[in-house]
Amino acid sequence: MYKKLAEIFKQYEGEKGAVITVLQKIQEKLGYLSEEAISEAAKFLRMSETEIFGVASFYAQFRFTPRGKHAVRVCLGTACHVRGGEGIMKAVENKLGIERGSTTKDRKFSIERVACFGSCALSPVMVVDKGVYGRMTPTKVKNILSKIK
Amino acid sequence: MKAGVTFEKIQKKATLQWEALQSSNKPRILIGTATCGRAAGSLDILKIVKKELKNLNIDASVMEVGCIGLCYYEPMLDIIKPGKPRISYSSLTPEVIPKLLEDYLVKDNPRPDLALGYIGEGKVDGIPALFDLPVFKHQVRIVLRNCGSIDPENINHYIANGGYSGLVKALSMTPEAIIDELKKSGLRGRGGAGFPTWMKWDFCRKAPGTEKYIICNADEGDPGAFMNRSLLEGDPHSVLEGMVIGAYTIGANQAYIYCRAEYPLALERLGIALRQMEKYGLLGENILGSGFDFRIKIKEGAGAFVCGEETSLIASIEGKRGMPRSRPPFPAISGLWGNPTNINNVETWADVAVILQKSGEWYSQFGNEKSKGSKTFALVGKVERTGLIEVPLGTKLREIIYDVGGGIFNNRQFKAVQTGGPSGGCLPASMLDSPADYESLTAAGSIMGSGGMIVMDEDTCVVDMARYFLTFTQAESCGKCVPCRVGTRQMLNILQRITRGEGEQGDIELLERLANTVKSGSLCGLGQTAPNPVLTTIRYFRDEYEDHINNKHCPALVCKELISFYILPDKCRGCGMCLKNCPVTAIDGGRKMIHVIDQKKCIKCGTCLEVCPKGFSAVIKVSGKKIKVPEKPVPLSK
Numbered sequence: 001m002y003k004k005l006a007e008i009f010k011q012y013e014g015e016k017g018a019v020i021t022v023l024q025k026i027q028e029k030l031g032y033l034s035e036e037a038i039s040e041a042a043k044f045l046r047m048s049e050t051e052i053f054g055v056a057s058f059y060a061q062f063r064f065t066p067r068g069k070h071a072v073r074v075c076l077g078t079a080c081h082v083r084g085g086e087g088i089m090k091a092v093e094n095k096l097g098i099e100r101g102s103t104t105k106d107r108k109f110s111i112e113r114v115a116c117f118g119s120c121a122l123s124p125v126m127v128v129d130k131g132v133y134g135r136m137t138p139t140k141v142k143n144i145l146s147k148i149k
Numbered sequence: 150m151k152a153g154v155t156f157e158k159i160q161k162k163a164t165l166q167w168e169a170l171q172s173s174n175k176p177r178i179l180i181g182t183a184t185c186g187r188a189a190g191s192l193d194i195l196k197i198v199k200k201e202l203k204n205l206n207i208d209a210s211v212m213e214v215g216c217i218g219l220c221y222y223e224p225m226l227d228i229i230k231p232g233k234p235r236i237s238y239s240s241l242t243p244e245v246i247p248k249l250l251e252d253y254l255v256k257d258n259p260r261p262d263l264a265l266g267y268i269g270e271g272k273v274d275g276i277p278a279l280f281d282l283p284v285f286k287h288q289v290r291i292v293l294r295n296c297g298s299i300d301p302e303n304i305n306h307y308i309a310n311g312g313y314s315g316l317v318k319a320l321s322m323t324p325e326a327i328i329d330e331l332k333k334s335g336l337r338g339r340g341g342a343g344f345p346t347w348m349k350w351d352f353c354r355k356a357p358g359t360e361k362y363i364i365c366n367a368d369e370g371d372p373g374a375f376m377n378r379s380l381l382e383g384d385p386h387s388v389l390e391g392m393v394i395g396a397y398t399i400g401a402n403q404a405y406i407y408c409r410a411e412y413p414l415a416l417e418r419l420g421i422a423l424r425q426m427e428k429y430g431l432l433g434e435n436i437l438g439s440g441f442d443f444r445i446k447i448k449e450g451a452g453a454f455v456c457g458e459e460t461s462l463i464a465s466i467e468g469k470r471g472m473p474r475s476r477p478p479f480p481a482i483s484g485l486w487g488n489p490t491n492i493n494n495v496e497t498w499a500d501v502a503v504i505l506q507k508s509g510e511w512y513s514q515f516g517n518e519k520s521k522g523s524k525t526f527a528l529v530g531k532v533e534r535t536g537l538i539e540v541p542l543g544t545k546l547r548e549i550i551y552d553v554g555g556g557i558f559n560n561r562q563f564k565a566v567q568t569g570g571p572s573g574g575c576l577p578a579s580m581l582d583s584p585a586d587y588e589s590l591t592a593a594g595s596i597m598g599s600g601g602m603i604v605m606d607e608d609t610c611v612v613d614m615a616r617y618f619l620t621f622t623q624a625e626s627c628g629k630c631v632p633c634r635v636g637t638r639q640m641l642n643i644l645q646r647i648t649r650g651e652g653e654q655g656d657i658e659l660l661e662r663l664a665n666t667v668k669s670g671s672l673c674g675l676g677q678t679a680p681n682p683v684l685t686t687i688r689y690f691r692d693e694y695e696d697h698i699n700n701k702h703c704p705a706l707v708c709k710e711l712i713s714f715y716i717l718p719d720k721c722r723g724c725g726m727c728l729k730n731c732p733v734t735a736i737d738g739g740r741k742m743i744h745v746i747d748q749k750k751c752i753k754c755g756t757c758l759e760v761c762p763k764g765f766s767a768v769i770k771v772s773g774k775k776i777k778v779p780e781k782p783v784p785l786s787k
Contacts, residue, residue, distance in 0.1 A: 017467040059452050081372075082529075082531060118411065120375055120535070122220060122223065132188040
């Protein structure tokens with residue numbers, strides 16, 4: 001594990017308050033924060049594992065279980081809520097057969113809820129990996145997700 | 150900066166480049182590819198434009214620009230033919246692009262049917278001037294002046310449009326004179342609290358200590374707000390110029406931009422902008438030969454709403470859990486790592502740049518007596534023309550919603566407008582004539598906030614909205630102080646009961662008592678404002694709460710536990726659409742049979758209502774009453 005992360009650690013050697021940034025980079029590389037990774041980060045940052053976990057668990061961005069190959073993120077911000085974001089979320093859940101916050105058995109899809117993407121004028125909004133889809137309808141959900149392999 | 154390179158030389162080079170672009174004999178195409186444009190499909194449009202230009206063998210320049218705020222009309226593209234004004238085309242689809250390019254660029258037909266308006270000198274038959282359209286009538290372009298017109302990834306474009314001249318001016322002034330200029334401008338914090346910016350700077354400048362910091366708060370966490378994202382994506386340098394001016398005034402040599410990770414494009418463009426500044430000697434050591442050193446670092450937020458609060462934000466930059474602490478000491482005295490720190494919102498920094506470029510007096514001509522200048526708002530929800538707007542402070546809510554926003558979506562009735570996100574309040578129709586300024590919104594029980602403006606119509610249930618906001622703030626409460634942690638949870642429980650039809654007498658009074666406790670007993674802005682949506686909805690829509698509690702009736706037909714769907718036997722023609730689409734097989738029927746919904750199985754998703762053919766309209770949604778329908782499917786009478 002250390003070998004995998006050494007490059008990240010090298011970049012932040014001696015930097016003040018780098019905990020969150022280092023954890024972000026680790027998650028970017030591994031897809032989530034494994035116990036091993038947290039333990040390595042603790043050594044590098046000269047903090048206890050508990051402290052690291054305390055920081056990581058405070059922020060919504062950090063995951064402690066692996067995510068599916070494709071992240072389907074549905075916005076439930078205010079504008080999306082007013083324009084039927086919940087219905088979009090339900091359609092995604094129905095289509096993938098799992099609930100929000102979980103991953104399909106084949107590890108292909110994960111569903112996440114997001115508070116706001118800032119694309120409110122095109123609400124409701126869904127984001128699959130890096131593609132942003134605006135003005136969603138339940139039918140569009142089915143079409144978009146069917147095309148993703 | 151290389152020796153001998155002065156700002157005049159940089160400026161001259163930039164201006165030449167910009168002018169060459171303007172007077173180019175090639176047609177130019179501008180495509181808005183900020184996040185909102187991308188969500189509407191602008192990257193597909195970009196691809197097709199490039200391909201078609203090749204097919205048509207046309208030599209044209211294609212430039213990606215930020216958002217001009219007309220999200221409702223996305224995807225958009227603008228075409229500038231040499232010697233002609235710029236024409237904006239809206240609501241495009243990939244299919245119309247080849248024809249549009251051929252018609253205008255080859256056959257010289259500007260296609261007024263697809264055009265929204267033109268910008269600049271000259272006239273085009275059949276196309277109105279863009280800035281004369283009702284959507285722009287009340288708007289001004291101060292903070293957003295460059296958004297949509299310049300390439301945000303090209304520093305020369307910014308410089309050619311007056312950029313960094315504010316910094317040059319500032320470097321020739323004393324810090325006192327700069328603060329004086331800000332005082333004249335009347336600028337107040339655009340993050341929402343409205344504290345006079347000059348005073349904040351002055352505190353930090355005068356605070357003892359040699360190591361000082363400045364921070365740009367780009368943790369736009371309010372759901373329903375995207376002003377800062379648009380600005381950072383469309384004109385990052387205006388924010389950065391303001392920061393350098395601030396650092397010079399206060400005497401800080403290091404800055405942080407705390408930007409949320411949900412804004413990848415803004416982060417990317419900030420990174421590009423910082424590298425360009427360094428190259429031009431606008432950042433780093435001895436900025437423009439002034440002897441002043443300054444560096445900016447980007448910190449990515451990790452998804453915590455409370456980090457928009459300044460002391461939490463500082464804790465987060467230090468690598469801790471983003472929890473607020475009590476003030477005093479204020480960050481101006483003891484902030485980041487215990488040093489004097491000045492935090493301003495993205496928009497405030499951009500305002501500083503334009504104030505120094507023009508003057509404080511110029512800026513203060515906009516707005517009203519106590520709230521000077523302009524403010525950007527994210528106008529969203531059930532409004533016809535959603536988008537990012539900029540209006541002088543003090544513009545009436547009615548003008549914003551009806552003139553700029555074009556009124557309510559689908560000709561429905563206005564019910565309320567929420568300003569200030571989850572920390573703000575829900576204002577009813579009787580408040581539409583209030584001016585959008587700090588004092589008026591506070592007096593009405595809401596707040597200015599950072600600029601989210603969510604419009605709700607008669608199909609929005611205010612009790613459900615209050616429940617929605619509380620769900621958000623309750624989940625985002627950091628848990629440090631009891632009134633916020635426990636109080637928001639209890640308020641949410643009550644609201645959930647009411648929306649489920651289990652409300653009891655005394656619930657409203659209990660909610661009010663809890664709300665006031667949370668408001669007065671919480672440490673930071675999150676807890677102090679979290680009850681606002683509940684208090685304002687009770688204040689202005691008490692009858693709707695009473696209807697939910699006493700009559701188990703949701704007048705907007707939103708609260709699921711209080712509504713039912715029925716198929717009217719005299720209207721059903723037995724087509725089977727509802728049966729086929731019902732996700733839980735709650736509908737029984739058959740060919741030429743009147744269909745019936747099993748109320749016990751129904752999950753109230755509304756699919757049957759959506760798919761029932763318009764000509765029949767046999768499905769109805771009701772609340773608080775039962776409709777007499779057959780128990781089992783029966784044959785159609787004729």
